[in-house]
Amino acid sequence: MTDYERQMRRALSLASRGPATGVNPQVGCVLVDETGKIVAEGWHRGAGTAHAEVDALSKVTDARGLTAIVTLEPCNHTGRTGPCSVALIEAGVSRVVYSVSDPNPQAGGGAERLRAAGIAVEGGVLADDTEQLLHPWLTAVRHGRPFVTVKWASSLDGRAAAADGTSQWITGTAARQHVHERRALADAIVVGTGTVLDDDPSLTARGDAGELMEHQPIPVVIGERAVPEGASLRSHPAGLIETASRDLGAVLKDLYERDIRRVFVEGGPTLASAFLAADLADEVLVYLAPTLIGGPRLAVTDLGITTIADQRRLTITGLDRLGDDIVITARSV
Numbered sequence: 001m002t003d004y005e006r007q008m009r010r011a012l013s014l015a016s017r018g019p020a021t022g023v024n025p026q027v028g029c030v031l032v033d034e035t036g037k038i039v040a041e042g043w044h045r046g047a048g049t050a051h052a053e054v055d056a057l058s059k060v061t062d063a064r065g066l067t068a069i070v071t072l073e074p075c076n077h078t079g080r081t082g083p084c085s086v087a088l089i090e091a092g093v094s095r096v097v098y099s100v101s102d103p104n105p106q107a108g109g110g111a112e113r114l115r116a117a118g119i120a121v122e123g124g125v126l127a128d129d130t131e132q133l134l135h136p137w138l139t140a141v142r143h144g145r146p147f148v149t150v151k152w153a154s155s156l157d158g159r160a161a162a163a164d165g166t167s168q169w170i171t172g173t174a175a176r177q178h179v180h181e182r183r184a185l186a187d188a189i190v191v192g193t194g195t196v197l198d199d200d201p202s203l204t205a206r207g208d209a210g211e212l213m214e215h216q217p218i219p220v221v222i223g224e225r226a227v228p229e230g231a232s233l234r235s236h237p238a239g240l241i242e243t244a245s246r247d248l249g250a251v252l253k254d255l256y257e258r259d260i261r262r263v264f265v266e267g268g269p270t271l272a273s274a275f276l277a278a279d280l281a282d283e284v285l286v287y288l289a290p291t292l293i294g295g296p297r298l299a300v301t302d303l304g305i306t307t308i309a310d311q312r313r314l315t316i317t318g319l320d321r322l323g324d325d326i327v328i329t330a331r332s333v
């Protein structure tokens, strides 16, 4: 492992201390002197707070001649804080080493600006690791829509409910607690009107003892029918977005414009299948319970695939046992 890789690894571990949700990515930065010693560390703590580079620079009195190792190309735009490229130039660093380019059209171009100011710039160090850490955020910004996880729980024979529509509960408590943890990693939880009318879910992210978690993603209901007046969702602590639409592309675009970068689609089968059929699911999260239900209520309905050559192959990225159940995470190839 080279020195830059070792230092980037530290910057990545600092990055992961920041929040995984919200409009901004997790970013870490270390400043090193000419001997390779780390003299300052910084990371981004969420929108409106100092960026990682500025956080690290604030911890040294003189940054002249130092090398900045940063997980994402320094930004080049003024948002709630100023451009990091300018902060690095003004601080007098002599070299900037970053991992992944910033795909945001408004923020990119930092590397060029640094080079134009005479600073040595190198990109691509531990790029695979950063791509993995920032996969949802990078995918969202590259597509200009939120990263979409579609979750469902099913019996071993692929049913999401019994013939009468009841589905609580197919999985056990460990799997259901895992769902709450996954909810808390999203900016929004998306459900169809059918699930709201059938189940009246509260869609809060709760801990083991039922307590509300600190971060509550906003619930979003997709479909033309209205959410009933007395529905539990009307008292969700994060509010409620009613779309009155079935146009998934338009809904995702609107959510992106509201600074939502990660959505967690919790069903039901009609809506989950619509996301899959439209190729708008970046990841599926499937909880499989060792039970058989049979009947018509499949977890995934028609995807418009009529011949096996058109089957949608996925790559499994996670496989865990939760009590009696299994959780599988898979991504589009």
Ligand SMILES: NC(=O)c1ccc[n+]([C@@H]2O[C@H](COP(=O)([O-])OP(=O)(O)OC[C@H]3O[C@@H](n4cnc5c(N)ncnc54)[C@H](OP(=O)(O)O)[C@@H]3O)[C@@H](O)[C@H]2O)c1
Pocket (backbone or CB within 6 Å): 151, 152, 153, 154, 159, 160, 161, 165, 166, 167, 168, 170, 191, 192, 193, 194, 195, 196, 198, 199, 222, 223, 224, 225, 226, 245, 246, 247, 248, 266, 267, 268, 269, 270, 271, 272, 274
């Ligand atoms: N096992 C699980 O993980 C799980 C999770 C959730 C729910 N469930 C079960 O699933 C059942 C409800 O499922 P469901 O499939 O009837 O409900 P759903 O998928 O929640 O909602 C379906 C409705 O969404 C609207 N919609 C929005 N966008 C759409 C689009 N692009 N294409 C088609 N429809 C769209 C339509 O209603 P409009 O007429 O309003 O537009 C449609 O009837 C319940 O029994 C529930 O218990 C199981």
